[in-house]
Amino acid sequence: MKIIADLHTHTNACTHAYSTIDEMVRAAADENLYAIAITDHGRAMEGAPGAYYFESLSLVPSELYKVKVLKGMEANIIDFDGNLDASDKLLSTLDWVVASMHTITLKDKPDVSKCTNAYLKVCANPYVHVIGHSGSPYYKYDYETVVKECVKTNTLIEINNATFTGFRKDSIPNCKKIAQLCKKHGARVVVNTDAHFASNVGKVPFALQMLSEIDFPKELVVNSSLDNLKQFLSEKNIAI
Numbered sequence: 057m058k059i060i061a062d063l064h065t066h067t068n069a070c071t072h073a074y075s076t077i078d079e080m081v082r083a084a085a086d087e088n089l090y091a092i093a094i095t096d097h098g099r100a101m102e103g104a105p106g107a108y109y110f111e112s113l114s115l116v117p118s119e120l121y122k123v124k125v126l127k128g129m130e131a132n133i134i135d136f137d138g139n140l141d142a143s144d145k146l147l148s149t150l151d152w153v154v155a156s157m158h159t160i161t162l163k164d165k166p167d168v169s170k171c172t173n174a175y176l177k178v179c180a181n182p183y184v185h186v187i188g189h190s191g192s193p194y195y196k197y198d199y200e201t202v203v204k205e206c207v208k209t210n211t212l213i214e215i216n217n218a219t220f221t222g223f224r225k226d227s228i229p230n231c232k233k234i235a236q237l238c239k240k241h242g243a244r245v246v247v248n249t250d251a252h253f254a255s256n257v258g259k260v261p262f263a264l265q266m267l268s269e270i271d272f273p274k275e276l277v278v279n280s281s282l283d284n285l286k287q288f289l290s291e292k293n294i295a296i
C-alpha cells in the first residue's frame with residue numbers, strides 16, 4: 057500500500073513548523089502525490105496563525121506543481137464538549153478540517169467518558185473531516201463507541217505516521233487497537249505524515265507497516281488510491 061495524498065501537514069505559518077506552503081507542495085510533487093492538505097493549527101496552539109490567515113487561504117493556488125492543494129486547519133479540541141478553536145463560519149470556508157486533542161490546548165484533566173463525549177461531539181460536527189492522532193494514552197476514550205460513530209457520521213480516523221517516530225510513541229499500541237476496530241466496523245481511515253518540515257511530506261512507512269501487520273483493507277484507507285480519495289471527497293462535497 058502507498059498513499060497518494062498527504063492530508064495533515066504544517067507550514068511555517070505555525071512557529072513550530074519550518075517550511076513554506078510552496079516548499080511543502082513542491083515536496084508533495086517530488087513524492088508524486090495527487091494532493092496535499094495544508095492544515096496549520098487553530099489559534100489556541102502557541103504560535104498558531106490567526107483567523108485572517110485561514111480566511112485568506114483563497115490567495116493560495118488550488119493547484120501547484122500539478123498537486124492539488126487543500127486549504128485546511130488542524131483545529132484544536134479545546135474542551136470535553138468537543139468545542140473547537142475556530143468558528144463554524146471559518147471552518148465552512150476550508151476544504152479540509154482535522155480535529156485533534158493536544159495537551160497544550162486541552163488542559164482539563166481527562167477521563168475515558170469525558171474524552172468519548174468530546175469525540176462523539178466532534179463526529180457530529182459537519183465541518184470536521186478527520187479525528188487526528190487520537191491514540192494518546194492521556195486522552196484515552198471508548199474506541200469502539202467512537203469508531204462506530206465515525207462510520208455513522210462518515211468521519212475519518214487518522215493513522216498518523218509521526219506518532220510512530222517521536223514524542224507520541226506511547227500511543228502506538230492504542231493506534232493499533234483503533235485500527236483493528238476500524239477494520240472490524242468498516243470505518244475509513246486516512247494515513248498522514250503530520251509533517252512539520254518539507255522533507256517529511258508523503259513519507260508514512262511506520263503507519264503503513266502497522267496497517268499491514270493487521271492486514272488492514274486498502275479500500276478503507278481513503279488516501280490509498282485516487283478512486284478512494286475522490287469517492288470520499290465527493291461524499292463530502294469537496295471540490296478540488
Ligand SMILES: [Zn+2]
Pocket residue numbers: 130156158188189
Ligand atoms: Zn496535532
Ligand SMILES: [Zn+2]
Pocket residue numbers: 064065066130250
Ligand atoms: Zn499536526
